[in-house]
Amino acid sequence: MVIIIAMTHSAWPLFDLRIRCRTVTLRPVKESDLSLLAAIQPDDYEHNPHAERLPGTDLRQHRQRLVHQDYWRALGTWSPSSWTLSLAVEYSGALVGVQSLEAENFMVLRTVDSGSWLIHAARGRGVGVAMRKAVLGLAFDHLDALAAVSAARRDNGASLGVSHSLGYTNNGVSLNNSGTGLVELQHMRLPVQQWRAAGHGSEIAVDGLTPCLAWFGR
Numbered sequence: 058m059v060i061i062i063a064m065t066h067s068a069w070p071l072f073d074l075r076i077r078c079r080t081v082t083l084r085p086v087k088e089s090d091l092s093l094l095a096a097i098q099p100d101d102y103e104h105n106p107h108a109e110r111l112p113g114t115d116l117r118q119h120r121q122r123l124v125h126q127d128y129w130r131a132l133g134t135w136s137p138s139s140w141t142l143s144l145a146v147e148y149s150g151a152l153v154g155v156q157s158l159e160a161e162n163f164m165v166l167r168t169v170d171s172g173s174w175l176i177h178a179a180r181g182r183g184v185g186v187a188m189r190k191a192v193l194g195l196a197f198d199h200l201d202a203l204a205a206v207s208a209a210r211r212d213n214g215a216s217l218g219v220s221h222s223l224g225y226t227n228n229g230v231s232l233n234n235s236g237t238g239l240v241e242l243q244h245m246r247l248p249v250q251q252w253r254a255a256g257h258g259s260e261i262a263v264d265g266l267t268p269c270l271a272w273f274g275r
């Protein structure tokens with residue numbers, strides 16, 4: 058007799074979280090994804106421009122190292138008031154990108170920020186909107202967030218397009234040191250009232266959240 062035991066991650070239940078929106082499924086990035094993610098991450102995704110590069114490494118090696126280090130940092134420093142949830146984006150049976158959701162002082166400010174990238178072949182098909190919508194559904198409809206913010210360079214039409222498409226409105230411009238000069242960042246903000254009025258929540262299914270609620274201070 059073969060006994061099949063469904064393995065869950067009781068000590069780190071975030072690994073069992075799943076969010077679905079339309080044809081897109083989000084699930085937490087795991088260590089076994091890192092080599093692939095480092096290989097497929099597109100060059101136009103901006104890492105921390107101030108991260109120190111190891112001597113003798115080129116930009117590609119530097120970026121690939123940061124994919125790994127950002128993952129471990131996020132898990133190693135998680136607390137209910139300061140967290141970054143990195144989710145692998147699955148579309149048409151393949152891993153095509155990453156959607157993150159993050160917050161500082163979340164229990165007080167109840168505000169989330171987000172970041173994302175997709176391989177070029179998966180862009181322009183609504184996947185970017187679906188994956189952002191998925192994490193907003195988690196934040197607004199399950200974690201009691203009051204607002205979502207986002208920022209992108211003013212020439213990043215696709216990122217700003219995703220935000221506009223979901224009802225964010227402009228919230229000012231700031232100057233940022235990109236490492237190679239100053240760039241203008243467009244800030245965007247979406248209050249929960251706007252999210253609810255748009256009725257986006259009905260498209261999103263969240264599974265496995267209950268054991269994770271304490272991770273978000275809920």
Ligand SMILES: CC(C)(COP(=O)(O)OP(=O)(O)OC[C@H]1O[C@@H](n2cnc3c(N)ncnc32)[C@H](O)[C@@H]1OP(=O)(O)O)[C@@H](O)C(=O)NCCC(=O)NCCS
Nearest residue numbers: 173174175180181182183184185186214215216218219222
């Ligand atoms: C940002 C990103 C994830 C978006 O994914 P995507 O598949 O291109 O996005 P979608 O096709 O789902 O939606 C893009 C939206 O912006 C609009 N858009 C795209 N390019 C645009 C442009 N140049 N100007 C204005 N709107 C634009 C699209 O029409 C669409 O809006 P709609 O839903 O109202 O039609 C993807 O482009 C990417 O990986 N970019 C590189 C990394 C990056 O910049 N990440 C964000 C860092 S802040």
